[in-house]
Amino acid sequence: MTEALILLGMFLMIAIGVPIAVSILASALVGVWLLNGHLGFLNAALSLYDGATSFPLIAIPLFILAGALMNTGGISTRLIGFVSALIGFVRGGLAMVNVGVSLFFAEISGSAVADVAATGSVLIPAMKKKGYSPRFAAALTSSSASLAIIIPPSIPMILYGALSDTSIVRLFVAGIVPGLIGAFLLMALSYYFAVRYDLPREEGFSLCRLWQATREASWALILPVIILGGIFGGIVTATEGAGLAVLSALIIGLFIYRELNFGRLYHALLDGVNQTAVVMLLVAASAVLGLYLTETELPQRLAAGITDITTNKFLVLMIINVFLLFVGMVLHGAAAIILTVPIFMPLVHEIGIDPIQFGILITLNIALGQQTPPVASVLITACSIARTDVWSTTKTNLPFIAVLVLVLLLVTYVPAVPLWLVGVFYGP
Structure with missing residues:
Protein backbone atom coordinates (compact mmCIF):
# COMPACT_ATOMS: atom_id res chain seq x y z
CA MET A 1 0.00 0.00 0.00
CA THR A 2 2.85 2.38 0.86
CA GLU A 3 4.53 1.75 -2.48
CA ALA A 4 1.30 2.56 -4.34
CA LEU A 5 0.96 5.85 -2.45
CA ILE A 6 4.58 6.75 -3.21
CA LEU A 7 4.10 6.13 -6.94
CA LEU A 8 0.73 7.92 -6.93
CA GLY A 9 2.34 10.92 -5.27
CA MET A 10 5.04 10.93 -7.93
CA PHE A 11 2.51 10.97 -10.77
CA LEU A 12 0.48 13.69 -9.04
CA MET A 13 3.57 15.89 -8.80
CA ILE A 14 4.28 15.32 -12.49
CA ALA A 15 0.64 16.15 -13.32
CA ILE A 16 0.78 19.52 -11.55
CA GLY A 17 3.96 20.53 -13.37
CA VAL A 18 6.77 19.57 -10.99
CA PRO A 19 9.84 18.62 -13.10
CA ILE A 20 9.87 14.87 -13.72
CA ALA A 21 13.35 14.30 -12.29
CA VAL A 22 12.43 16.21 -9.11
CA SER A 23 9.17 14.23 -8.79
CA ILE A 24 11.00 10.91 -9.14
CA LEU A 25 13.76 11.84 -6.71
CA ALA A 26 11.45 13.34 -4.08
CA SER A 27 9.14 10.31 -4.12
CA ALA A 28 12.06 7.87 -3.97
CA LEU A 29 13.65 9.74 -1.05
CA VAL A 30 10.39 9.66 0.89
CA GLY A 31 10.16 5.93 0.27
CA VAL A 32 13.76 5.30 1.31
CA TRP A 33 13.24 7.35 4.48
CA LEU A 34 10.08 5.42 5.39
CA LEU A 35 11.95 2.15 4.96
CA ASN A 36 15.29 2.92 6.63
CA GLY A 37 15.00 6.28 8.36
CA HIS A 38 17.67 8.90 7.87
CA LEU A 39 20.33 6.24 7.27
CA GLY A 40 18.61 5.45 3.99
CA PHE A 41 19.72 8.82 2.66
CA LEU A 42 23.34 7.62 2.72
CA ASN A 43 22.58 4.79 0.30
CA ALA A 44 20.43 7.16 -1.74
CA ALA A 45 23.36 9.58 -2.15
CA LEU A 46 25.62 6.76 -3.36
CA SER A 47 22.95 5.54 -5.79
CA LEU A 48 22.45 9.09 -7.08
CA TYR A 49 26.17 9.38 -7.85
CA ASP A 50 26.57 5.87 -9.31
CA GLY A 51 23.48 6.31 -11.49
CA ALA A 52 24.98 9.26 -13.34
CA THR A 53 28.54 7.92 -13.71
CA ASN A 261 32.49 28.68 -36.68
CA PHE A 262 33.09 29.31 -33.00
CA GLY A 263 29.76 31.09 -32.55
CA ARG A 264 27.85 28.13 -33.90
CA LEU A 265 30.05 25.77 -31.92
CA TYR A 266 29.14 27.64 -28.74
CA HIS A 267 25.42 27.29 -29.46
CA ALA A 268 25.84 23.60 -30.34
CA LEU A 269 27.66 22.98 -27.05
CA LEU A 270 25.01 24.92 -25.14
CA ASP A 271 22.22 22.93 -26.78
CA GLY A 272 24.02 19.67 -26.03
CA VAL A 273 24.55 20.61 -22.39
CA ASN A 274 20.89 21.56 -21.91
CA GLN A 275 19.60 18.29 -23.38
CA THR A 276 22.19 16.24 -21.49
CA ALA A 277 21.33 17.87 -18.16
CA VAL A 278 17.68 16.89 -18.51
CA VAL A 279 18.44 13.26 -19.37
CA MET A 280 21.23 12.67 -16.87
CA LEU A 281 19.29 14.23 -13.99
CA LEU A 282 16.51 11.77 -14.81
CA VAL A 283 19.02 8.91 -14.87
CA ALA A 284 20.49 9.85 -11.50
CA ALA A 285 17.03 10.19 -9.93
CA SER A 286 16.01 6.84 -11.39
CA ALA A 287 18.88 5.13 -9.58
CA VAL A 288 17.39 6.20 -6.24
CA LEU A 289 13.95 5.03 -7.36
CA GLY A 290 15.53 1.73 -8.38
CA LEU A 291 17.05 1.41 -4.91
CA TYR A 292 13.63 1.91 -3.33
CA LEU A 293 11.91 -0.56 -5.68
CA THR A 294 14.60 -3.15 -5.02
CA GLU A 295 14.24 -2.88 -1.27
CA THR A 296 10.44 -3.15 -1.43
Whole structure:
Protein backbone atom coordinates (compact mmCIF):
# COMPACT_ATOMS: atom_id res chain seq x y z
CA MET A 1 0.00 0.00 0.00
CA THR A 2 2.85 2.38 0.86
CA GLU A 3 4.53 1.75 -2.48
CA ALA A 4 1.30 2.56 -4.34
CA LEU A 5 0.96 5.85 -2.45
CA ILE A 6 4.58 6.75 -3.21
CA LEU A 7 4.10 6.13 -6.94
CA LEU A 8 0.73 7.92 -6.93
CA GLY A 9 2.34 10.92 -5.27
CA MET A 10 5.04 10.93 -7.93
CA PHE A 11 2.51 10.97 -10.77
CA LEU A 12 0.48 13.69 -9.04
CA MET A 13 3.57 15.89 -8.80
CA ILE A 14 4.28 15.32 -12.49
CA ALA A 15 0.64 16.15 -13.32
CA ILE A 16 0.78 19.52 -11.55
CA GLY A 17 3.96 20.53 -13.37
CA VAL A 18 6.77 19.57 -10.99
CA PRO A 19 9.84 18.62 -13.10
CA ILE A 20 9.87 14.87 -13.72
CA ALA A 21 13.35 14.30 -12.29
CA VAL A 22 12.43 16.21 -9.11
CA SER A 23 9.17 14.23 -8.79
CA ILE A 24 11.00 10.91 -9.14
CA LEU A 25 13.76 11.84 -6.71
CA ALA A 26 11.45 13.34 -4.08
CA SER A 27 9.14 10.31 -4.12
CA ALA A 28 12.06 7.87 -3.97
CA LEU A 29 13.65 9.74 -1.05
CA VAL A 30 10.39 9.66 0.89
CA GLY A 31 10.16 5.93 0.27
CA VAL A 32 13.76 5.30 1.31
CA TRP A 33 13.24 7.35 4.48
CA LEU A 34 10.08 5.42 5.39
CA LEU A 35 11.95 2.15 4.96
CA ASN A 36 15.29 2.92 6.63
CA GLY A 37 15.00 6.28 8.36
CA HIS A 38 17.67 8.90 7.87
CA LEU A 39 20.33 6.24 7.27
CA GLY A 40 18.61 5.45 3.99
CA PHE A 41 19.72 8.82 2.66
CA LEU A 42 23.34 7.62 2.72
CA ASN A 43 22.58 4.79 0.30
CA ALA A 44 20.43 7.16 -1.74
CA ALA A 45 23.36 9.58 -2.15
CA LEU A 46 25.62 6.76 -3.36
CA SER A 47 22.95 5.54 -5.79
CA LEU A 48 22.45 9.09 -7.08
CA TYR A 49 26.17 9.38 -7.85
CA ASP A 50 26.57 5.87 -9.31
CA GLY A 51 23.48 6.31 -11.49
CA ALA A 52 24.98 9.26 -13.34
CA THR A 53 28.54 7.92 -13.71
CA SER A 54 27.93 4.60 -15.46
CA PHE A 55 30.38 4.30 -18.39
CA PRO A 56 27.79 3.24 -21.03
CA LEU A 57 25.68 6.30 -20.21
CA ILE A 58 28.50 8.63 -21.25
CA ALA A 59 27.40 7.80 -24.80
CA ILE A 60 24.18 9.77 -24.28
CA PRO A 61 25.67 13.30 -23.95
CA LEU A 62 28.16 12.50 -26.69
CA PHE A 63 25.53 11.44 -29.22
CA ILE A 64 23.41 14.46 -28.26
CA LEU A 65 26.40 16.71 -28.92
CA ALA A 66 27.13 14.94 -32.22
CA GLY A 67 23.57 15.68 -33.35
CA ALA A 68 23.92 19.34 -32.40
CA LEU A 69 27.22 19.61 -34.30
CA MET A 70 25.64 17.99 -37.38
CA ASN A 71 22.81 20.48 -37.30
CA THR A 72 25.10 23.51 -37.17
CA GLY A 73 28.04 22.21 -39.21
CA GLY A 74 26.34 21.78 -42.58
CA ILE A 75 26.19 17.97 -42.42
CA SER A 76 22.39 17.67 -42.27
CA THR A 77 21.81 19.98 -45.26
CA ARG A 78 24.21 17.95 -47.41
CA LEU A 79 22.50 14.71 -46.41
CA ILE A 80 19.19 16.23 -47.51
CA GLY A 81 20.72 17.22 -50.85
CA PHE A 82 22.10 13.73 -51.45
CA VAL A 83 18.87 11.87 -50.62
CA SER A 84 16.85 14.35 -52.68
CA ALA A 85 19.06 13.72 -55.72
CA LEU A 86 18.79 9.96 -55.18
CA ILE A 87 15.03 9.45 -54.77
CA GLY A 88 13.42 12.87 -55.10
CA PHE A 89 12.41 12.34 -58.73
CA VAL A 90 9.48 9.98 -57.94
CA ARG A 91 6.00 11.33 -57.24
CA GLY A 92 5.91 12.57 -53.67
CA GLY A 93 9.67 12.24 -53.67
CA LEU A 94 10.19 14.98 -51.12
CA ALA A 95 8.15 12.96 -48.62
CA MET A 96 10.40 9.95 -49.25
CA VAL A 97 13.45 12.17 -48.94
CA ASN A 98 12.11 13.11 -45.51
CA VAL A 99 12.12 9.47 -44.40
CA GLY A 100 15.51 8.71 -45.94
CA VAL A 101 17.21 11.71 -44.38
CA SER A 102 15.82 10.77 -40.96
CA LEU A 103 17.48 7.37 -41.25
CA PHE A 104 20.84 8.87 -42.18
CA PHE A 105 20.66 11.54 -39.49
CA ALA A 106 19.64 9.07 -36.77
CA GLU A 107 22.61 6.86 -37.63
CA ILE A 108 24.79 9.57 -36.15
CA SER A 109 22.73 11.40 -33.52
CA GLY A 110 20.54 8.63 -32.01
CA SER A 111 17.94 11.24 -31.03
CA ALA A 112 14.48 11.77 -32.53
CA VAL A 113 14.21 15.32 -31.16
CA ALA A 114 17.58 16.26 -32.69
CA ASP A 115 16.48 14.62 -35.94
CA VAL A 116 13.20 16.53 -36.26
CA ALA A 117 14.80 19.83 -35.23
CA ALA A 118 17.63 19.49 -37.76
CA THR A 119 15.88 18.00 -40.78
CA GLY A 120 12.46 19.51 -40.13
CA SER A 121 13.76 23.06 -40.20
CA VAL A 122 14.82 22.46 -43.82
CA LEU A 123 12.34 19.88 -45.13
CA ILE A 124 9.06 21.14 -43.68
CA PRO A 125 9.30 24.61 -45.30
CA ALA A 126 10.42 22.94 -48.56
CA MET A 127 7.43 20.56 -48.49
CA LYS A 128 5.02 23.42 -47.79
CA LYS A 129 6.49 25.36 -50.71
CA LYS A 130 5.93 22.37 -53.02
CA GLY A 131 2.26 22.13 -52.10
CA TYR A 132 2.24 19.65 -49.22
CA SER A 133 -0.12 20.63 -46.42
CA PRO A 134 1.60 21.83 -43.22
CA ARG A 135 -0.12 19.04 -41.27
CA PHE A 136 1.14 16.34 -43.64
CA ALA A 137 4.68 17.74 -43.61
CA ALA A 138 4.75 17.92 -39.81
CA ALA A 139 3.19 14.46 -39.36
CA LEU A 140 5.57 12.66 -41.72
CA THR A 141 8.66 14.46 -40.39
CA SER A 142 7.67 13.65 -36.83
CA SER A 143 6.89 9.96 -37.44
CA SER A 144 10.00 9.33 -39.53
CA ALA A 145 12.16 10.96 -36.84
CA SER A 146 10.68 8.75 -34.13
CA LEU A 147 11.05 5.64 -36.25
CA ALA A 148 14.68 6.53 -36.77
CA ILE A 149 15.54 5.91 -33.10
CA ILE A 150 15.12 2.21 -33.90
CA ILE A 151 18.07 2.48 -36.30
CA PRO A 152 21.40 2.39 -34.42
CA PRO A 153 22.77 4.22 -32.59
CA SER A 154 19.78 4.99 -30.38
CA ILE A 155 19.79 6.91 -27.12
CA PRO A 156 16.72 5.02 -25.76
CA MET A 157 18.54 1.74 -26.45
CA ILE A 158 21.63 2.96 -24.63
CA LEU A 159 19.52 3.93 -21.64
CA TYR A 160 17.65 0.61 -21.65
CA GLY A 161 20.87 -1.38 -22.03
CA ALA A 162 22.50 0.39 -19.09
CA LEU A 163 19.46 -0.07 -16.83
CA SER A 164 18.82 -3.72 -17.77
CA ASP A 165 22.45 -4.83 -18.11
CA THR A 166 21.82 -5.83 -21.74
CA SER A 167 24.37 -5.60 -24.56
CA ILE A 168 23.95 -2.21 -26.20
CA VAL A 169 25.71 -3.34 -29.37
CA ARG A 170 23.29 -6.29 -29.77
CA LEU A 171 20.38 -3.92 -29.24
CA PHE A 172 21.76 -1.76 -32.05
CA VAL A 173 21.93 -4.79 -34.36
CA ALA A 174 18.40 -5.85 -33.38
CA GLY A 175 17.00 -2.46 -34.37
CA ILE A 176 18.21 -2.57 -37.99
CA VAL A 177 15.54 -4.85 -39.50
CA PRO A 178 12.51 -3.29 -37.71
CA GLY A 179 13.81 0.17 -38.60
CA LEU A 180 14.21 -0.66 -42.28
CA ILE A 181 10.77 -2.32 -42.40
CA GLY A 182 9.22 0.78 -40.86
CA ALA A 183 11.07 3.10 -43.26
CA PHE A 184 9.89 1.08 -46.27
CA LEU A 185 6.28 1.20 -45.02
CA LEU A 186 6.45 4.96 -44.42
CA MET A 187 7.79 5.48 -47.94
CA ALA A 188 5.10 3.23 -49.42
CA LEU A 189 2.41 5.14 -47.53
CA SER A 190 3.89 8.44 -48.69
CA TYR A 191 3.78 7.24 -52.29
CA TYR A 192 0.14 6.21 -51.87
CA PHE A 193 -0.78 9.68 -50.61
CA ALA A 194 1.31 11.27 -53.37
CA VAL A 195 -0.62 9.43 -56.07
CA ARG A 196 -3.98 9.97 -54.39
CA TYR A 197 -3.53 13.71 -53.91
CA ASP A 198 -1.32 14.29 -56.98
CA LEU A 199 1.63 15.54 -54.96
CA PRO A 200 4.53 16.96 -57.00
CA ARG A 201 7.77 15.36 -58.15
CA GLU A 202 11.07 17.06 -57.59
CA GLU A 203 13.44 17.71 -60.46
CA GLY A 204 13.89 14.82 -62.88
CA PHE A 205 16.58 12.29 -62.10
CA SER A 206 20.02 13.42 -63.20
CA LEU A 207 23.25 11.45 -62.86
CA CYS A 208 25.16 14.72 -62.94
CA ARG A 209 23.11 16.12 -60.05
CA LEU A 210 23.43 12.86 -58.11
CA TRP A 211 27.20 12.82 -58.60
CA GLN A 212 27.51 16.41 -57.44
CA ALA A 213 25.32 15.78 -54.38
CA THR A 214 27.30 12.64 -53.57
CA ARG A 215 30.58 14.55 -53.74
CA GLU A 216 29.23 17.31 -51.49
CA ALA A 217 27.80 14.80 -48.98
CA SER A 218 30.67 12.29 -49.14
CA TRP A 219 32.08 13.21 -45.74
CA ALA A 220 28.64 13.18 -44.17
CA LEU A 221 27.98 9.74 -45.67
CA ILE A 222 31.24 8.41 -44.26
CA LEU A 223 30.17 9.22 -40.69
CA PRO A 224 27.70 6.32 -40.24
CA VAL A 225 30.23 3.93 -41.77
CA ILE A 226 32.92 5.03 -39.32
CA ILE A 227 30.66 4.99 -36.27
CA LEU A 228 28.60 1.85 -36.88
CA GLY A 229 31.47 0.00 -38.56
CA GLY A 230 33.63 0.62 -35.51
CA ILE A 231 30.90 -0.46 -33.08
CA PHE A 232 29.74 -3.56 -34.96
CA GLY A 233 33.30 -4.52 -35.84
CA GLY A 234 34.24 -4.61 -32.18
CA ILE A 235 36.85 -1.89 -32.64
CA VAL A 236 35.12 0.55 -30.29
CA THR A 237 32.38 0.33 -27.67
CA ALA A 238 29.12 2.27 -28.09
CA THR A 239 30.50 4.95 -25.77
CA GLU A 240 33.76 5.23 -27.70
CA GLY A 241 31.73 5.29 -30.92
CA ALA A 242 29.81 8.27 -29.55
CA GLY A 243 33.09 10.06 -28.87
CA LEU A 244 34.18 9.22 -32.41
CA ALA A 245 30.93 10.71 -33.72
CA VAL A 246 31.59 13.99 -31.91
CA LEU A 247 35.20 14.17 -33.12
CA SER A 248 34.23 13.38 -36.72
CA ALA A 249 31.36 15.89 -36.76
CA LEU A 250 33.65 18.52 -35.26
CA ILE A 251 36.42 17.98 -37.82
CA ILE A 252 34.02 17.89 -40.78
CA GLY A 253 32.12 20.99 -39.64
CA LEU A 254 35.22 23.04 -38.79
CA PHE A 255 37.81 22.08 -41.37
CA ILE A 256 36.05 20.42 -44.33
CA TYR A 257 32.66 22.13 -44.74
CA ARG A 258 33.89 25.16 -42.75
CA GLU A 259 30.38 26.07 -41.61
CA LEU A 260 31.00 25.41 -37.91
CA ASN A 261 32.49 28.68 -36.68
CA PHE A 262 33.09 29.31 -33.00
CA GLY A 263 29.76 31.09 -32.55
CA ARG A 264 27.85 28.13 -33.90
CA LEU A 265 30.05 25.77 -31.92
CA TYR A 266 29.14 27.64 -28.74
CA HIS A 267 25.42 27.29 -29.46
CA ALA A 268 25.84 23.60 -30.34
CA LEU A 269 27.66 22.98 -27.05
CA LEU A 270 25.01 24.92 -25.14
CA ASP A 271 22.22 22.93 -26.78
CA GLY A 272 24.02 19.67 -26.03
CA VAL A 273 24.55 20.61 -22.39
CA ASN A 274 20.89 21.56 -21.91
CA GLN A 275 19.60 18.29 -23.38
CA THR A 276 22.19 16.24 -21.49
CA ALA A 277 21.33 17.87 -18.16
CA VAL A 278 17.68 16.89 -18.51
CA VAL A 279 18.44 13.26 -19.37
CA MET A 280 21.23 12.67 -16.87
CA LEU A 281 19.29 14.23 -13.99
CA LEU A 282 16.51 11.77 -14.81
CA VAL A 283 19.02 8.91 -14.87
CA ALA A 284 20.49 9.85 -11.50
CA ALA A 285 17.03 10.19 -9.93
CA SER A 286 16.01 6.84 -11.39
CA ALA A 287 18.88 5.13 -9.58
CA VAL A 288 17.39 6.20 -6.24
CA LEU A 289 13.95 5.03 -7.36
CA GLY A 290 15.53 1.73 -8.38
CA LEU A 291 17.05 1.41 -4.91
CA TYR A 292 13.63 1.91 -3.33
CA LEU A 293 11.91 -0.56 -5.68
CA THR A 294 14.60 -3.15 -5.02
CA GLU A 295 14.24 -2.88 -1.27
CA THR A 296 10.44 -3.15 -1.43
CA GLU A 297 10.59 -6.01 -4.00
CA LEU A 298 7.72 -4.36 -5.87
CA PRO A 299 8.88 -5.57 -9.33
CA GLN A 300 9.02 -9.17 -8.12
CA ARG A 301 5.56 -8.91 -6.58
CA LEU A 302 4.19 -7.33 -9.75
CA ALA A 303 5.68 -10.15 -11.81
CA ALA A 304 4.14 -12.72 -9.51
CA GLY A 305 0.75 -10.99 -9.73
CA ILE A 306 0.75 -11.00 -13.53
CA THR A 307 1.91 -14.61 -13.76
CA ASP A 308 -0.91 -15.57 -11.39
CA ILE A 309 -3.31 -14.20 -14.02
CA THR A 310 -1.55 -15.69 -17.06
CA THR A 311 1.78 -17.20 -18.02
CA ASN A 312 1.09 -16.89 -21.75
CA LYS A 313 4.00 -14.91 -23.14
CA PHE A 314 1.92 -13.19 -25.82
CA LEU A 315 -0.75 -12.06 -23.36
CA VAL A 316 1.91 -10.74 -20.99
CA LEU A 317 3.50 -8.81 -23.86
CA MET A 318 0.09 -7.37 -24.76
CA ILE A 319 -0.40 -6.18 -21.16
CA ILE A 320 3.07 -4.62 -21.14
CA ASN A 321 2.49 -2.89 -24.50
CA VAL A 322 -0.79 -1.35 -23.33
CA PHE A 323 0.87 -0.12 -20.13
CA LEU A 324 3.88 1.29 -21.99
CA LEU A 325 1.62 3.03 -24.51
CA PHE A 326 -0.17 4.83 -21.68
CA VAL A 327 3.08 5.72 -19.93
CA GLY A 328 4.56 7.01 -23.20
CA MET A 329 1.59 9.32 -23.69
CA VAL A 330 2.16 11.10 -20.38
CA LEU A 331 5.94 10.92 -19.87
CA HIS A 332 8.97 11.82 -21.94
CA GLY A 333 10.90 8.89 -23.40
CA ALA A 334 13.81 8.80 -20.97
CA ALA A 335 11.50 9.04 -17.96
CA ALA A 336 9.28 6.26 -19.32
CA ILE A 337 12.26 3.92 -19.75
CA ILE A 338 13.64 4.79 -16.35
CA LEU A 339 10.35 4.10 -14.60
CA THR A 340 9.32 0.93 -16.40
CA VAL A 341 12.53 -1.05 -16.95
CA PRO A 342 13.22 -1.78 -13.25
CA ILE A 343 9.57 -2.80 -12.79
CA PHE A 344 9.26 -5.12 -15.80
CA MET A 345 12.69 -6.79 -16.03
CA PRO A 346 11.94 -9.47 -13.38
CA LEU A 347 8.77 -10.32 -15.31
CA VAL A 348 10.69 -10.41 -18.60
CA HIS A 349 13.16 -12.92 -17.16
CA GLU A 350 10.48 -15.02 -15.48
CA ILE A 351 8.31 -15.36 -18.61
CA GLY A 352 11.32 -16.04 -20.83
CA ILE A 353 11.17 -12.97 -23.04
CA ASP A 354 14.49 -12.18 -24.71
CA PRO A 355 15.86 -8.92 -23.19
CA ILE A 356 17.04 -7.81 -26.64
CA GLN A 357 13.53 -8.21 -28.08
CA PHE A 358 12.09 -6.41 -25.06
CA GLY A 359 14.51 -3.52 -25.56
CA ILE A 360 13.31 -2.99 -29.14
CA LEU A 361 9.71 -3.28 -27.92
CA ILE A 362 10.27 -0.54 -25.34
CA THR A 363 12.04 1.67 -27.89
CA LEU A 364 9.10 1.38 -30.29
CA ASN A 365 6.68 2.25 -27.51
CA ILE A 366 8.80 5.32 -26.81
CA ALA A 367 8.56 6.20 -30.52
CA LEU A 368 4.76 5.94 -30.29
CA GLY A 369 4.74 8.09 -27.16
CA GLN A 370 6.62 10.79 -29.07
CA GLN A 371 3.66 10.97 -31.48
CA THR A 372 0.71 10.79 -29.08
CA PRO A 373 -0.41 13.87 -27.11
CA PRO A 374 -0.43 15.26 -24.51
CA VAL A 375 3.40 14.97 -24.26
CA ALA A 376 4.32 14.05 -27.88
CA SER A 377 7.70 15.80 -27.70
CA VAL A 378 8.72 15.09 -31.30
CA LEU A 379 5.30 15.87 -32.80
CA ILE A 380 5.12 19.17 -30.91
CA THR A 381 8.58 20.13 -32.22
CA ALA A 382 7.50 19.35 -35.80
CA CYS A 383 4.26 21.31 -35.35
CA SER A 384 6.13 24.35 -34.05
CA ILE A 385 8.32 24.31 -37.17
CA ALA A 386 5.33 23.83 -39.49
CA ARG A 387 3.22 26.33 -37.50
CA THR A 388 0.28 23.99 -37.31
CA ASP A 389 -2.03 22.78 -34.56
CA VAL A 390 -0.98 19.66 -32.64
CA TRP A 391 -4.42 18.03 -32.48
CA SER A 392 -5.29 18.49 -36.16
CA THR A 393 -1.82 17.25 -37.10
CA THR A 394 -2.38 14.19 -34.91
CA LYS A 395 -5.39 13.25 -37.07
CA THR A 396 -3.24 13.52 -40.19
CA ASN A 397 -0.54 11.53 -38.40
CA LEU A 398 -2.79 8.53 -37.64
CA PRO A 399 -1.80 6.50 -40.76
CA PHE A 400 1.90 7.02 -39.95
CA ILE A 401 1.27 6.09 -36.31
CA ALA A 402 -0.40 2.93 -37.63
CA VAL A 403 2.91 2.05 -39.32
CA LEU A 404 4.71 2.35 -35.98
CA VAL A 405 2.04 0.16 -34.36
CA LEU A 406 2.44 -2.46 -37.11
CA VAL A 407 6.21 -2.57 -36.59
CA LEU A 408 5.62 -2.86 -32.83
CA LEU A 409 3.29 -5.83 -33.38
CA LEU A 410 5.88 -7.50 -35.61
CA VAL A 411 8.58 -7.05 -32.98
CA THR A 412 6.22 -8.28 -30.24
CA TYR A 413 4.80 -11.38 -31.89
CA VAL A 414 7.45 -12.30 -34.48
CA PRO A 415 10.69 -12.41 -32.44
CA ALA A 416 12.70 -13.25 -35.56
CA VAL A 417 12.16 -9.66 -36.80
CA PRO A 418 14.47 -8.12 -34.18
CA LEU A 419 16.51 -11.23 -33.33
CA TRP A 420 17.34 -12.75 -36.72
CA LEU A 421 20.21 -10.37 -37.50
CA VAL A 422 21.54 -10.71 -33.94
CA GLY A 423 21.69 -14.48 -34.50
CA VAL A 424 23.54 -13.96 -37.79
CA PHE A 425 26.14 -11.71 -36.14
CA TYR A 426 26.54 -13.41 -32.78
CA GLY A 427 25.00 -16.87 -33.12
CA PRO A 428 21.99 -18.31 -31.26
